[in-house]
Amino acid sequence: MSEVFFGASVLRKEDEALLRGKGKFVDDVKMPGMLHAAFVRSSVAHAKIRRFNKQAALDLPGVHAVITHEDLPEPMRSRHLPLYVPNPHMKQVFMPSVLVKEETVFVGETLAIVVADSRYIAEDAAALVIVDYEDLPAVVDPRAAIVVNSPLAQATAGDNIIAQVPIHFGDTDAAFLKAAHVFSESFFMHRGGPFFMECRGVVAQWDDATQKLMMFASSQGSHRFKRAFIDLCDFDESQVQVITNDVGGGFGPKGSFYVEYAATAAASMILGRPVKWIEDRRENFTATQQERDQYWDMEVAVDDSGKLLGLRGRLVHDAGAYVTWGLVLPWIAATSVIGPYVLPAYHLELIVAMTNKVTCSPVRGAGRPQGCFVMERMMDRIARELQIDRAEVRRRNFIQPNQMPYNVGLTFRDGKPAIYDSGDYPKSQQIALDYFDYAGFEERRKAALRGGRYIGIGISNAVEGTGLGPYEGATIRISTSGKIVVYTGATPQGQSHQTTLAQIAADHLGVSYDDIRVVTGDTSSIPFGMGTFASRTAVNAGSSVHLASIEVANKVKKLASELLEVSPDDLVLKDGGVEVLGVPEMRKSLRELAHISSGMYGFSMKGDRDPGLEATSYFKPEQSTYANSCHVAEVEVDIETGHVKVTRVLVNHDCGRVINPMIVEGQIVGGVAHGIGNALFEQLLFDENGQPLTTSFAEYLIPMATDMPKVDVIHTETPSPLNPIGVKGAGEGGTIAVIAAIVSAIENALIPFDVTLATMPVTPEQIVLLTRNKTSFVAASKRYKTHG
């Protein structure tokens, strides 16, 4: 096999339909007799529900039902959503019931589903449902939540602590005792929400005659939805089909199964008609899961040369009202802090707190940006205190390539020891610095300062656990028409699986990637699937496609070798057929072979042939693969307005072998944009009663075209030894390290004001307040002269 398509920047198969307005998104689904749903949502953060008055809503013409918890079919009614990521460290578990039974625990929680002839009428009716609340105190700040005698976020909880876990290795006490220097810092990190452009949505159709539920959903994994329905309703495998066609972005939270989906299905079961629910943007700001807040109080111990000896502290994580994602998110944050550096000892007290806010979910990066931020800010701090260049202090601490595979000493989120498989971190940084002309920055700064402009440069390195298990599968089948189809449970939301998975298969099957159809996200096409999250599809689904393609190619060759009477080794798959090497006229087309392999009606099968030219593979990675990146950012800060202009970003990214450089670059640049939002302006705000204050795109800002700098991407390829195609994940690598790089650059630009930054985002208000006292300029000028 020669690689023609693997590694090539071929254009996307997805584009044609999308560019013509012929995509198939969930709100494009139309069914005969379809009704429309809207939700009655909690207007308070914490309350007992005394009663509902549905009459006015039911009286509205066009309304078919107002369904509350008591109306739900059994067994759904008496169940909670299943928890698929349990962790023995969780001392209490709260999962939502499909509609609130008696206690609501966040603003936006689903109390009732209203079904009507149109979405307009359903929304009118939802506003007419009267809810009688008995207010309970709301828990908003996770730090206050964990104090003894705090009000409770869940009335039946013992306290607000879901888990308190020490995560550690090495002897931290000894490290701090022998340290030449100890620096401490408190970090607040906020990571907003996903804010995909297409809100959530489902169409559910219960068919009474066949006792089957069909659902179209905007999701990151249709098999997860199917599994949830089977658990909620005691269905057998054949009773549920979930189809996900085009998805308008996911970024993590579309991977969750939500109560709205079950309620919409319940409405279809009750009414015997298809029901559609399409989320509006306000619901999206209140009821779609978010990543939100972490508070880290940390100390770092270093020797005289700035080498790390130990890191210790406490992390308080705001989990929100339920624990849909278990401890996954803070666990990733806690274990990603080590990054590419040799850290001899680490002790983190992880405290996961419940609050009366919408449930937390991983968002692109999933805790890694926070871990990276802590370590990278500490690196800058060490550099500043010891007056070492920031690049040099990192150089002194890097894990060296000859230390690979490197055992960090922790258990990662995949349940396996965190063992970095490959990567060259010192080289990664050096390439990035050279490309960016880091060495020439001080000249640029001097020139800028002469013009009254404050510019700064920042560096940040990250190691990213990607390609998480347990598996993803692929079935490849050659139809009797000669057409080749790949079926997988991976469920893209813009990541281009149609193209990249076809590229992998095409090289093995001797066709163009254009000739291979890739079917994603249909539970009827392959029995098991996990979905697209955690930068996992290239590793898992990609490897499965690779392995299944080889098996199919071997079947093709075996059959052709019998027919052509040559050795399979003398055959090559080419141009939609198989031919004898050097004798192209000795050839069989895939179509012909597929027919022969399917047998003749009533005739005995020849030889030991199995029917059909198909193969299924489920690749199960033994552990995560570890991608890495070095981000360099340059900013200009306007001290009058506090505005930060990111002027340039470079990402040297190593995700192992690259299937399609154009697509990886798109992922990285898009990821950088998400990180710029997190670094500078994305913030979900709540008042002291747990009322969300940012519920529109006018109040919550995501990056616009003018917020984006020129982003350069360098692909460094260190193949992973952990999968047959040598790939690592790429979907989140753009986001993770860019936040720390930008904040580092802002701090660097504000050296004349002696500013220390330990939050994300860094807002204009913060900058104006920090720089207002201009006298600090003089005090800091001495430091400025010696600090690079």
Added chain:
Amino acid sequence: MSETRTITVELNGRSYTRTIPTRLLLADFLRHEIDLTGTHVGCEHGVCGACTVLVNGTSARSCLMFAVQADGQNITTIEGLAEVNGSLSVLQQCFHEHHALQCGFCTPGILMTLTEHLRDNPEPDEVELRTLLTGNLCRCTGYQAIVKAGLEAARCMREQGGLK
């Protein structure tokens, strides 16, 4: 609320007459009455720009406009952008070649915004296009490839001596 009115719109060169509720938004009219689902609804409060269409050649948010306001008007949506022979327009083709879309949900609005702008401004520069695109949010691409595709489309159209 149940008041209806009969309207006629010229849509992508075809005439449609429908009796509709007066409160029906233009976006919902296009998507659910005419079944032209290429126009997408992203925020329903006029910020994201995904629902942008051309009304008499001028870009407008179809989520902020009632369908009855379009009575007698000429509307163009993404379904009307391709060339007469069915091939992609220069702008659509440049989006394909420069990987200017990922999930594709914001794409319809961005194509409409750029189609209008490039028609009237054949020699745009990067800052101009970035400023123009502040009316359209994209969460996937970081805009870089979109801007590149827009500039490239302008260049191609200048070379071809005019635009479709």
